[in-house]
Amino acid sequence: MVKMLSRNPDNYVPETKLDLKRVPRNYDPTLHPFEVPREYVRASNATKLERVFAKPFLASLDGHRDGANCLAKHPKSLATVLSGACDGEQWKMDRPGYGEEEEPLHTILGKTVYTGIDHHWKEAVFATCGQQIDIWDEQRTSLIRSMTWGFDSISSVKFNPIETFLLGSCASDRNIVLYDRRQATPLKKIILDMRSNTIC
Structure with missing residues (x-):
């Protein structure tokens, strides 16, 4: 079988x-x-x-005509927000209360696209980056100073929280550049093996 x-x-x-x-x-x-x-x-x-x-929606930061490319908050004030757009426009605004319309305190038109923005830890100064690094005063619409090293675009800029006159940036050509606001030329340029997106 x-x-x-x-x-x-x-x-x-x-x-x-x-x-x-x-x-x-x-x-x-x-x-x-x-x-x-x-x-x-x-x-x-x-x-x-x-x-x-389920967290409720708090507020939207409308007003830029083009897309907002970078956003930064004041290190000590939670309500102060800086934003930079692709059309070269930057805003400084205080976050509105619930249900209120927000209006920017200052609107500054720049010549290039902003890829990064950071506020100083102690002074009323902020820095933007794109083709070069620009230092701005909160109360004025004209820039205080412009710094650059090389021809590549800069993707991120940050102030040093301890030595507040120093700031660093990273560029698209794998460079990290250190600047001193008190000097006319940048301090040091470091070339990395890989490209960095941001600096902390």
Whole structure:
């Protein structure tokens, strides 16, 4: 006597090319001992994410005609926000109260695209970067000083929180450049192996 396996092709052959392949699965709970704890962890994670996304919308910073490319806040004042747009426009504004319309305190038109912006830690001064680094006073619309080293665009600029007269920048040609606001020329240029996106 010869015994043979016989299977029904309807159980494993798809009817059309677009049908998903059936994966055999055994629903026996003895084979899946951690199914209940796994579902519990998934449910608790979903609940946490719902709480994160349920945070109410506070405010929008409308007003730039072009896309806002960089955003910075004052290191000590939570309400003061600086933003720079692709059309060379920068704003300094105080965050409005709930339901109020915001108006910028100052609007400054620049000549290039702003790729980074940072506020000084102690003084009423901020720096922007793009083709060069510009130092601005909060109360004036004309720049105080412009610094550059090389021809590549600068992607990020930051003031040093300890030695506040120093600032650093990273450029698209893998350079990190250190500047001193008291001197006419940059301090040092460091070339890295890989390109950096931002400086902290």
